[in-house]
Amino acid sequence: MTDIFLGASTPGARQTLLLHRANRHGLIAGATGTGKTVTLQTLAEGFSAAGVPVFMADVKGDLAGLGLAGSPTAKTHAAFAARAAEIGDAAWRYDAVPVQYWDLFGEQGHPVRTTVSEMGPLLLARLMGLNETQEGVLTIAFHVADQEELLLLDLDDLQAMLAHCAERAAELSTQFGNVGKASVGAIQRQLLQLRTQGGDKFFGEPALDIAELLRTDKNGRGVVNILAADKLMASPRLYASFLLWLLSELFESLPEIGDPDKPSLVFFFDEAHLLFDDAPKALLDKIEQVVRLIRSKGVGVYFVTQNPLDIPEDIAGQLGNRVQHALRAFTPKDAKAVRAAAETFRPNPGLDVAAAITELKVGEALVSLLQADGSPAPVERTLVRVPGSRVGPVTPQERSVLIATDAVGGRYDVAVNRESAEEILQAKADEAAAAALEAKTHEETLKTQARIDKENARIAKETERTRMATRRAQATSPWDQMADAAGRAAASSIGRQVANELGREVLGGRARRSQSLGARLVRGVLGGLFRG
Template identity: 45%
Template sequence: MDSKEDFKALIQKGYTTKNDFFILGTGMLDKEAVSEATVKIPLKTLNRHGLIAGATGTGKTKTLQVIAEQLSLKGIPSVLMDLKGDLSGLAMAGANNDHIVWRSKTIGVDFEPTALPVELMSISKEKGVRLRATVTEFGPVLMSQILELNSTQQGIMALIFRYCDLNQLPLVDLKDLKKVLQFVINEGKEEIKQEYGAVSSASVNTIMRKIIELEQEGAETFFGERSFDVNDLVRQRDGKGVVSVIRLTDIQNRPKLFSTFMLSLLSEIYDTFPEQGDQDKPKLCLFIDEAHLVFDNASKDLVEKIEAIVKLIRSKGVGVYFCTQSPTDIPESVLGQLGLKVQHALRAFTAKDRKAIGKTAENYPVSPFYETKDVLTAMGIGEALVTALNEKGIPTPLAHTLVRAPISRMDILTDSEIDTVVSQSSLVSLYNQTVDRDSAHEILTKKLQQAEKSAEQKVEEISKRKSSGTKAKEEDSFFEEISKNTMVRQIGRTIFRELTRTLMGTLSGKRR
């Protein structure tokens, strides 16, 4: 079986869809595009996740752009984690040229330069909507995994959250968490011991150092209020899905912060979105560019958490897409969950590279038309090996594909264009105002200051009484009281609330 007609028939049959779809490109055989061998991606299967892989400069980021464009045109919103800064161009219409005309005609699609509705976002000081979350919303389980705590330290973290829940001490930012940790081994040591048992100072100090390490990567700008509501990611504008581009160009060398943010976003989406099962199209798609940054320094617990979310979040109508240089950058446990695979060219400069290419080829279906490992090194820019899931969940035939060109700008926005996009946002005014209410740090600090002031006043009173001949037993009574109360205890304490946390260990609901 080697004729173009047989190849065309196989692709047409394999990529047939009864419901809505978008065209990714057209199949190629012997380095030539085969007309009518159209590679169609069913919208129904986009919540089955995916992979976009390939060496630097082979076109994988532009493929990500194409998919996000087609989703937007179908009314499906998406979130793009942009670490290189080259996805903001989605907000502006693309430019036409002879090569794009030829490519579009060959694939059989019209090329209409189009600007998509884009919302620029940031977890740092980049321009755009500020994304924040509170420590309370992370919960003790997720916070422990981010900090890579052992079982003893995880128990202390659970104690901290429990104590703060019962004593109305909001954990908003890392400053709050550090203050409570200091409290449990200093001023509040006896109180904590009576209610929860002794807490190891060495373990608390270790947790403190891990928090400081996270702060050094810039996490203090991420933890805080106002918390972002993930429902604001699911929006349409003029019938098109809004593309939320999260600008992460300034955190490429801070993988822990990137992992923290990504995992918190996935967890919050999972906890917030209702179950919807398999629908005709997904509710939201997330694209994680440079995905190897998530896994390179991730602990075993963190990888297991990501794997669990990827498995479960599909039922919420959400698809997760990893964009990286090689499939081997993704743990096999996660890779096995990915339905759509778009593999751009790989380069074989060393024996190690050739071995990796052979391993990569094993991740794709066997084709009667290709020797996969040979095609992997021979593809040009904008070409990819593609396999997806059809509407019955069956993998489609492997197709060497000429990918369509993006209809939006294939370049970054200028500073003035970024300012224009940000100024048109309805979310900036909502989320870019910093809310600095009294939280655990301020409340404990005030209580300690009050206790210190009260103690000083008592000392002065005793000093005056002593000088006037007051009996020594009053002084003894005071110091006995002080020894029992290392700070002003909360009188008449009642349970303010019990936080209900879900399977992911995060706060199940939050207010704006």
């Protein structure tokens, strides 16, 4: 198989996409309800049949039907059979393709995760809507984590790393430039908002192995990987950042293969305008680089959007295969889009492209595909081939069966939280807190011991003073004791008696007394001694 039958204007005017030119990228554009989804489904079936794996986002939920065969009882059967006959598609039949369902939230498919480190500061800054200053602080946090061998796996790790950088703001500002706490706070607030959008489920382990997207089944058919994006579209930045990350991972992990006979993977980027809305120049440069160079890795990227003007010119110039469904020129802006779309095609003398764009039926498109020599074919008005798989959603029960029986199994079902930046920084903080507590306790112990030592010294001094007084008292001789007692007695009652006696003698008391003054004195002294 060397090409994919896309459709025809008449049974003899077939439009085929050459597989060896399919990695030259492409554009599928058109207003809502003009048939873009059916075109996507038809191309996915063709690539799968050729053994080429496919990745596509299911924005409305109706691409999930690829995993089941269409039915002759479906209300679209008559229209499909008529279309197949009209374009001479004798090989058309109902058939399913091998699928793998994925979901960032783990609800409608296998969980898809990546690590914060793999996402990188540029895409994270875009995801969180950071300004240039905040992006610089985020880059410093990544650099410090890399220097100190701290793994950034989930949002908790990034939160802990930002807090760590805020604590070291003065040191890091000297080395790398200003790390303002206000900027860190702004990033942390955006992280909180990202969590509320489900970003905490996207970042972590086990991370998606890109090889899962490159499978073929036992019959050699390429597996179509379908990302459930209906809920994801409520967080458009997360959606766009995830798909750009996936492209970047493919670019970095796949080997150079030059120009293969067929792509190694085809990547459909639905609602592509979300990738470019408000994107800074650095991000646009990265997108352009990936789109320009991933071709040599064998990957074809097809942007799907309503308005071809959604794609920047530098990137639109890389899109060789083009399918343009109807556009409506109701406003001046719409008219401008019609003219721009018409000018991108190789002219066809027999076709007024600008007029045809507004006249196309549902399921009809203007098609210009690359030819064998690499030049674009003249644009043709084409009826797109109808798919053989179910057009529309699957039931939850059908989805569960398809998930349970695919080749992925339960490898991504349970999240793993191994030791990383958060745990290491928390352990260091705990050690520092324990050391500070120990130092404070030691200091308090020293102060208490000093107070105890001071009190003990005071008590010892008092004890020694008492002991010395006692010792002096015990060392006094009996004669000294008697003298002391006599002195005390003389200073008290005996002294007063002597004074009284002397007074009476001097003042002329009795001339003669029964006892002499000396005898009284002796008795008084001896009496005082015995009483003492």
